[in-house]
Every structure is written in structure tokens, then in C-alpha cells.
Amino acid sequence: MSLTLSQQATLTSGRDMWSTAELPGVRSIQMADGPMGIASGRVDERDVAVLTPCGTALGASFDPALVAQVGAIVGMEARRLGVDAVLAPNLNLQRSPLCGRGFELYGEDPYLAGTLGAAWISGLQGQGVGSVAKHLVCNDSETARDSMNAVASDRALRETYLLPFEMAAAAGCVGILAAYNRLNGDYCVEHQGLLTGIVKGDWAFPGFIVSDWFGAHNTLRSANAGLDLDMPGPDRVLGKKFAAAVEAGEVPAARLQDAAGRVAKAVARIDAMPRQPAPTDVDGTLAEAAAAGFVLLKNSQDILPILPTRARRIAVIGPNATAPCLQGGTFAKIAVRSDFINPLQAIRDQFGDRFEVGYEQGVEPEYRLPPLSARPARDLGDGATRGLTVEWLAGHEGETEPVHAETRDTNSLTWFVGLPGTDALKQAGRIRATGWFTPERDGPHRVHIGGTGAVTLYIDGKPAFQGGGPVSPSDLMGILKGGDSESVLVEMQAGKPVLLCFELAYTPARAQGLWYGMRGPDRPADMLDRAVALAAQADLVLLMLGETADSGVESKDRQGTRLPEAQLELLRRVRHVNANLVAICNVAHAFDISWHDQVRGLLITWFPGEQYGPALAQVLAGDREPGGRLPVSVAAQDADYPAFGLTPDEKGDLPYREGHLIGYKGMQAAGTAPLYPFGAGFGYARFGLSDARLTPTADGGADVTVTVRNLSDRAGKVVPQLYVAGPDGIRHLRGFTALTIAAGAEQQARFTLPPRAFQHWDEQAGGWQRAAGPHQLLLGWNSADLPVTLSVG
Structure with a gap:
């Protein structure tokens, strides 16, 4: 397909918040967030979707086949909701237990995360929906994530933090999302060595690289580094600005052709994806996935x-x-x-x-923000008996008649795309949320309010609290994401209804939010x-x-x-x-x-997702197996974690001092015993290992088999794990398999180890090397309980 310079540039910027641009022969694709299910672009409590177990729960399953089924369920939901590509899986690592977003992550081990991430991608894309793996790279914490500089060695990056993305690229994800943070001095969206050198060069990744939302800052640096798509759009950092930079000779024309071509090919690839069979019992599969974790x-x-x-x-x-x-x-x-x-x-x-x-x-x-149970202040004819009446007013003062009203049963209102009845994301305005609250007890009630502007709380029509204030564009997303609130104590009488009104006065911005809550007398x-x-x-x-x-x-x-x-x-x-x-x-x-x-x-x-209740009851009754194994190490004390504190220093640097020895590997190196080791966990049956065999392969890899026998009088799940230790003695997970074995029966577990399983990244040579000397292959139940040892030279 031959495209003009202007058309090529159009494809490098989103059409709006969630969709890509459209050209003759290249349709627009709709994207959505979705590590646990398809999230509405409106962040709206009324847009119900299937909620799957979180990344850590899936990581605990150690079961790629089951994770692929969960990915397929998300793919089915995406198709139902008109979504073409999902911003998932999240392939960052639980480097520290303090990570605020750690629940989305598969755990602390890169091989586990990469294997399960690849399985999830396979399941999702088997439904004709593209996967955009995120967040490349070292977005393993949330503090100052828009600016912090992750300082990590090449070995740590290659062996640990990049490995899950490399495996996702090999699995065929259509895109990779570049993180907000900096890496060794450069923003990830401006890091040529990362985007062009590693992802597009070493990995030969054919898909597109997209910014995290509002994450690109500079046209020349992002374009030259290898960023292909800036979101959202239009023409925020790339798009027309990309074309102008090419015309000015500041960016090679080939770079624009490459970017546009990658986006266009991804659209074509999504449309051509063959459909695979999908789970027919969604509730049953989600209950199985919950219990498996x-x-x-x-x-x-x-x-x-x-x-x-x-x-x-x-x-x-x-x-x-x-x-x-x-x-x-x-x-x-x-x-x-x-x-x-x-x-x-x-x-x-x-x-x-x-x-x-x-x-x-x-x-x-x-x-942090308690719920609020209220009934609407106005009857809007929608039959709603719960929630608050939300009204939009076009100006700050003097406007009393709303341009739009609706009932919302939530304590957190967020708008990205626009505000109903007005173009108020581009102009100042007010939002009121009003409802009747009936206290159950006498005494002081703490009422919370927060928002992206000046907020006022009215009690029975009278001002009771004012806070907040004008928000600068650079601070808005942090305020919106943080959801911090202020509060005031209000004396209330049991059974006597109180009219609550939460009001936000805002200035033009790309998003707005208002949130509130109520905590009764303790x-x-x-x-x-x-x-x-x-x-x-x-x-x-x-x-x-x-x-x-x-x-x-x-x-x-x-x-x-x-x-x-x-x-x-x-x-x-x-x-x-x-x-x-x-x-x-x-x-x-x-x-x-x-x-x-x-x-x-x-x-x-x-x-564990929406089937938590049934899955838990069935596990407690013994009808399902508690099938999970720890995807993280649990330390005896906080000081034992190889990485813990996540606050950057005064320069904005966050040193990855543990290097490639994350989690259980760092504890091994320090000689520290965990309270519960990575991979630990058991079900209701007991198992034994026997007849372990190793066969070296001509390419430097190995094939390993071991017999697993169920020693109990009931069927059960078991997860034999294989670790490889080089001459330094540090064990690295290199294989695992989830087996369900009948009572008294046995089954053979097989592991195929490629040459990379025995290699490390040599920073001086700039490549993968196998250390001289013997390597041990350890088989067992977790990173600390490995009763079978095999050796290979």
C-alpha cells in the first residue's frame, strides 16, 4: 500500500482517546485497558464486563493452559464490546512487595511471567483480538512513575526485566507499550537503544511500539528513538508533528515509513487472525482459574x-x-x-x-475512600433508587440549571472522553452530585470529598466544607490517579435523612474527576x-x-x-x-x-475475580483443589527482600541495586531463608518424584523427564518445578508444569531446556554466554525444596 507523507503521519497518532486513525484501506482499531478484563474507556461503573483473576492470581496457578483460557475469555469480551486490541498483559515484575500495582503482575520471576504472559497472549489473540504487552520497561513501581529514572545494569535488564517482553514478542503480540518512566537517563519512549536496538533489532519484533497514554513528551526524540504510535490523539506528539520533522530533515523519512507500516500491518494482522475454540462455560473456567491460584x-x-x-x-x-x-x-x-x-x-x-x-x-x-449509600436527590424517570443525581453546569458562578443530569451509583466519577451535554473538557464548568443519606446511628459521620479542582460539600443546602483548587495540567493525572480526599466531621441523627451535595468547579483539562464517601461512627x-x-x-x-x-x-x-x-x-x-x-x-x-x-x-x-465466592466455597469443601504456588517470595522480615523501598532519590533515580538477583535469587545470594519460598504451596494430595533423567541436546540444551506419583487416596494438582544453577550456585526457574494426577497414579513430567536456560548475559561481550563448569538441574516443589539433582557439564 502506497501512502503519502501526510497519510503515514496520520497513522502515528491516535484518532481520539482509545482508537487509532483511519485511512482508505486501513481501518481504525479500538483499544481498551484490560489485564483483568475489558475496562470501559469511560471508567464507568455502568459498563459491566467479565472480571478475571488478577495477574498475581494467574501467576500462582503456574498453569499456561489455564491462563490461555482466561486470555480467551478476555478476547471474547473484547469482541462483544467492539474492542480490537487490549493493553495487556502487564509484564512488569513484583520487584518489591510495596508496588501499588503489583496485583496486575504475574510475580517476581521473569521466566514465570514470560511463560504465562505468552499463554495469555495466545488465548486472547486466538479470539481475533490483538495484545499490546506493557509497560516496557522497569515500571515495577508507581512512585513518581512519570519521571523516575530506573538505573539498571544490562545484565539485570536482559536476564530479568526485559525477558518477559522478549517472550511476549516471540509469542506474537501485535504491540508493546512503552512505560512512562526513564531508563538509565532516557524516557522509555525516547530510548533508542531500547526501542530500536533491542526490541526492533535484537528481537526483530515486527509489531508497533505505542506510548503509554500521555506518556510521550518530545517529537524528535520519540520519533528517532523508534516510537510508532502516540496515544491518545490526534497530533499530540507525533502525527502532523512527525511529518513536519521529516520535512525539516530532523527525522529520516524511512523512520516515518517504518512507524506507519507497523501500525498498518498490525491492523491487517488483527483482521486476519484465525479464531480458536473458546471456553463455553465462562463461570466454570473463571472459578477453576480462581481456585488454581x-x-x-x-x-x-x-x-x-x-x-x-x-x-x-x-x-x-x-x-x-x-x-x-x-x-x-x-x-x-x-x-x-x-x-x-x-x-x-x-x-x-x-x-x-x-x-x-x-x-x-x-x-x-x-x-482509603469509603463507600456511600444514598438515594438520588431527583427522580429522573430512570427508575433508580440508589446513587446520586449528577448534574453538569456550563460555568462556575451564576449557572443554576444543569445542561445534563443522570443517576450514578458510585463514589468515584471520572471522565476522559467528554462530559455529557457539554464540551466542558475544553472549558470551565461545575459538576454536582446530590443525594439523600439516612444515618443508621447517631454521632459524628466523616464525609470525604476530592476532585480535580475546587470542591465544596453542602449539607442540607448549606456549605460545610471547601477544599482543593485550580489544578495545573501537569498535576492533573497524578491527582486523578491518586484519588486523595479531604474530610469533615458532621453530626447526624439516626433515621433523619441528610441532603448531601458534592460540587466540583474545574478548569479546562484533558480529564476530570469527583469522588466522595462516608464513614459512620466507629x-x-x-x-x-x-x-x-x-x-x-x-x-x-x-x-x-x-x-x-x-x-x-x-x-x-x-x-x-x-x-x-x-x-x-x-x-x-x-x-x-x-x-x-x-x-x-x-x-x-x-x-x-x-x-x-x-x-x-x-x-x-x-x-481472584468475579467467581471468588463459589471457587472459595468449593475449595473449602474439597470439591476443588487449592492449586496455587507462590509466585513471590514471602520474607521473614521486610529487610530480607532484595528490593524494598521504592522512593527515588533526590535526583529522581531509583537504583536497581540487586541487579539480576530479584526475589528468591537475591535471598539465595544473601544466604537469607524466606518465611515461605517462591513456588511454595500444596493441595489436598501428596506426591513423590522418581526416575529423573537428563538428555543433553546437540545445541547445548537438555531434555529432562521425571515421574510424579500421587501418594494419596484422592486426585490432586501438583506443580513440579525445575531450576538450573550455574557455577555460582544461584538457582533460576527454568521449567514448570501443572499436573492433575488421579489417586495412586503416576505421570511423567517433561521439560525441554533451550541453550538460553544455561546462559547469562555477559556485559563485556554484549551477548549471551554459558559459564564454564558444571550446571546443576534441580527438581522439586519450590525454590527451597528440590530433592532431585542432576548435573550437566
Whole structure:
């Protein structure tokens, strides 16, 4: 296809927020965020989509075939919603447990992330939807991500942080998204050595490289570095500016031809993708995927599965039983189906006919922004009885009649594309959200409000609080992503309705947001006492602890690894009256489990998607296996993590001092034993290994087989793992397979190791080298429990 200079340039800039430009013979493709499902470009709670387990949960499955099915489900959803390409998977690594967006990541090991990422890509693209892998590279933290400079060695990059992207490129993703941050001094979107030298050169990647949204800064540097597509558009950094730079001789014409050609070929490739069979039972597959990621770390006295002969009265205690955390707070957040079954309901459905199931919350969920239950201030004829009346006004002062109104049942309003009834993203205006709130208790209620401008809270028509102020364009996205709020205490009377009005006055910007919430009077002692009383009467306690959706967010990293102190006190108090205690932790990163000796059962469920409730109930009953293995190491203390703090220094640098020794590898090098090692976890069956054999291949690789036998009287899942240690003795994961084996049966596990499995990146030679000396191949159950050793020269 022959394109003019102007047409070529058109293809290098988006048409709008989420779609690419269109030319005769090259259609526009619609993109969407989607590591856990298809996120609406409006970030709107009304756009419901299928919510899959998070990246860490899929990482814990160690099951490429199952992850491919999850990718296929996302592909099916994308087609249903008219999406052509999905910004996923997220192939950054959980370098530190503090990473705010760590839940999207497959874990700490690059081979695990690359293998599962490639499987997810295969499943998605098998439905005729393109994958755009993200965020290249070292966007492994959120603090100052728009400006921080990741300082990493070539070896660390090649062996660790680039490896998942290299595997994604080999799997055929249509695009790769360049990260916001800098790498060794240059923004990733301006890093010629990265984009052109490695991705397009060493890897021979034929797809396009796209900026993260609003992530490109400079036309000449981005164009010359190898950026192909600037999003969103139009003509923000590339597009017409790309053409002008070519005409001025500042960018070679061949560079523009390359960029446009890559975008056009990607569109053609998406249209030509052959369709593969898709899962027919979506709910069943998602429940299987959730359970496959549950990691059982402790099961003293076989307290699980729950048997009628051992327990008749079950106490379900904890905030995450009725308010589970299914996902984190990013712009890829999914609106969940209205018939979602929470864990408590699912447990009652599973056990209620044979057991007495009681429930107490014990403590409040620790939301950064608490929810607000209200009824609309106005009847708009939409039948809505929940939510707030949201109105848009065209100017700051004097305008009282809205240009548009609708009912919204959410506590966070965000607009990227435009505001209903007005072109107000390009001009100043006001937004009001108004509703009736009826208190359940007397006392002080803390009302929260925040937004991308000046905010005012009205109580029964009178101003009660003013905050915020004009926002500069450079600060807007950080404010929007952070979602910080201010608050005021308001005395309220039980049963007496209060009219709340949250107002935002904003200036022209590319996005806007208003958020609010309500926290009622605390009565922690009463809640705790009721939970302890219930626990004392039970045969078994299921203690459901964990996070809220806004505890892990874009643009913010965590401050620590401990669960909320109120939950830890709940654990101590319940343990004091009942030792038959199973802790179920709804957390999606490594966290402090130093209290593990206080419980008999310990199950990590991560953020498991919309089928959490049924999957959990089935695992507790023994109908499904807790199939997960830790995709991260859990340290005995925070100081043991090879990388922990994520705040850049005064120069904006974030040194990757651990080099290529991330996670369990760094702990090995330091001689530090983890509390729970990478790869740990077990199900309800026990297994043994025998007859391990190694056959070197002519190209320098190896084939390995080992027999796995189920030693139990029930079928079960097992994940044999293979690690390779060179002369330095550091073990690296190089193979794994998820097997389901019948009771008493055996199965052969096979591993094919290419030459790269024995090589490291030699910085002096600038290439892959095999260290002289013997290499050990270690087989077993996790990075610290490897009972079988084979050697090769």
C-alpha cells in the first residue's frame, strides 16, 4: 500500500482517546485497558464486563493452559464490546512487595511471567483480538512513575526485566507499550537503544511500539528513538508533528515509513487472525482459574477440607467475607456484575444444609475512600433508587440549571472522553452530585470529598466544607490517579435523612474527576466483641482478612507489608478463644505473615475475580483443589527482600541495586531463608518424584523427564518445578508444569531446556554466554525444596 507523507503521519497518532486513525484501506482499531478484563474507556461503573483473576492470581496457578483460557475469555469480551486490541498483559515484575500495582503482575520471576504472559497472549489473540504487552520497561513501581529514572545494569535488564517482553514478542503480540518512566537517563519512549536496538533489532519484533497514554513528551526524540504510535490523539506528539520533522530533515523519512507500516500491518494482522475454540462455560473456567491460584501454605491437622465429622458449627469472621477485594484501583478497573456472589453467601450455599454457619464482620474494611449509600436527590424517570443525581453546569458562578443530569451509583466519577451535554473538557464548568443519606446511628459521620479542582460539600443546602483548587495540567493525572480526599466531621441523627451535595468547579483539562464517601461512627469494641463471642461457640473459624480495592492503586506504592492493625487484633482475639482457625487472606502481593504460627490453616487467595465466592466455597469443601504456588517470595522480615523501598532519590533515580538477583535469587545470594519460598504451596494430595533423567541436546540444551506419583487416596494438582544453577550456585526457574494426577497414579513430567536456560548475559561481550563448569538441574516443589539433582557439564 502506497501512502503519502501526510497519510503515514496520520497513522502515528491516535484518532481520539482509545482508537487509532483511519485511512482508505486501513481501518481504525479500538483499544481498551484490560489485564483483568475489558475496562470501559469511560471508567464507568455502568459498563459491566467479565472480571478475571488478577495477574498475581494467574501467576500462582503456574498453569499456561489455564491462563490461555482466561486470555480467551478476555478476547471474547473484547469482541462483544467492539474492542480490537487490549493493553495487556502487564509484564512488569513484583520487584518489591510495596508496588501499588503489583496485583496486575504475574510475580517476581521473569521466566514465570514470560511463560504465562505468552499463554495469555495466545488465548486472547486466538479470539481475533490483538495484545499490546506493557509497560516496557522497569515500571515495577508507581512512585513518581512519570519521571523516575530506573538505573539498571544490562545484565539485570536482559536476564530479568526485559525477558518477559522478549517472550511476549516471540509469542506474537501485535504491540508493546512503552512505560512512562526513564531508563538509565532516557524516557522509555525516547530510548533508542531500547526501542530500536533491542526490541526492533535484537528481537526483530515486527509489531508497533505505542506510548503509554500521555506518556510521550518530545517529537524528535520519540520519533528517532523508534516510537510508532502516540496515544491518545490526534497530533499530540507525533502525527502532523512527525511529518513536519521529516520535512525539516530532523527525522529520516524511512523512520516515518517504518512507524506507519507497523501500525498498518498490525491492523491487517488483527483482521486476519484465525479464531480458536473458546471456553463455553465462562463461570466454570473463571472459578477453576480462581481456585488454581489459591495458595495453601499451612494445613495443620488437615483442618481443610471441611468435613462434617470434624466440624458442625462454622464461624465466618472478617470484613472480606462480605466486602472482598476483587481488583485494585486502576484505570483498568472493571464494573462487576450485579449478581456477584460474595464469599459469605457462597459458603452458606455450600455448607448451610449440613453446618451451622454464623457471621460477624469483626472490624470495618479500611477503605482509603469509603463507600456511600444514598438515594438520588431527583427522580429522573430512570427508575433508580440508589446513587446520586449528577448534574453538569456550563460555568462556575451564576449557572443554576444543569445542561445534563443522570443517576450514578458510585463514589468515584471520572471522565476522559467528554462530559455529557457539554464540551466542558475544553472549558470551565461545575459538576454536582446530590443525594439523600439516612444515618443508621447517631454521632459524628466523616464525609470525604476530592476532585480535580475546587470542591465544596453542602449539607442540607448549606456549605460545610471547601477544599482543593485550580489544578495545573501537569498535576492533573497524578491527582486523578491518586484519588486523595479531604474530610469533615458532621453530626447526624439516626433515621433523619441528610441532603448531601458534592460540587466540583474545574478548569479546562484533558480529564476530570469527583469522588466522595462516608464513614459512620466507629463502634469497634462492639463489633470485635460479637466476633469473639461467635468464634468461641464455633468448631471452626474461617477468618477472612485482606485489602480493599483502593489499597493498591496506580501512582501510589504501599507504605508497608502488614495487614491493617485492626485485623491483626481481630486475629489475636479470635485465636485466644478458638485454635481451630483458618486465615483466608485476600491480598495480591507478598505481605507480612509473621503471625502464621497463630493459625492452623493459611490460604492466600489474591484478587481472584468475579467467581471468588463459589471457587472459595468449593475449595473449602474439597470439591476443588487449592492449586496455587507462590509466585513471590514471602520474607521473614521486610529487610530480607532484595528490593524494598521504592522512593527515588533526590535526583529522581531509583537504583536497581540487586541487579539480576530479584526475589528468591537475591535471598539465595544473601544466604537469607524466606518465611515461605517462591513456588511454595500444596493441595489436598501428596506426591513423590522418581526416575529423573537428563538428555543433553546437540545445541547445548537438555531434555529432562521425571515421574510424579500421587501418594494419596484422592486426585490432586501438583506443580513440579525445575531450576538450573550455574557455577555460582544461584538457582533460576527454568521449567514448570501443572499436573492433575488421579489417586495412586503416576505421570511423567517433561521439560525441554533451550541453550538460553544455561546462559547469562555477559556485559563485556554484549551477548549471551554459558559459564564454564558444571550446571546443576534441580527438581522439586519450590525454590527451597528440590530433592532431585542432576548435573550437566
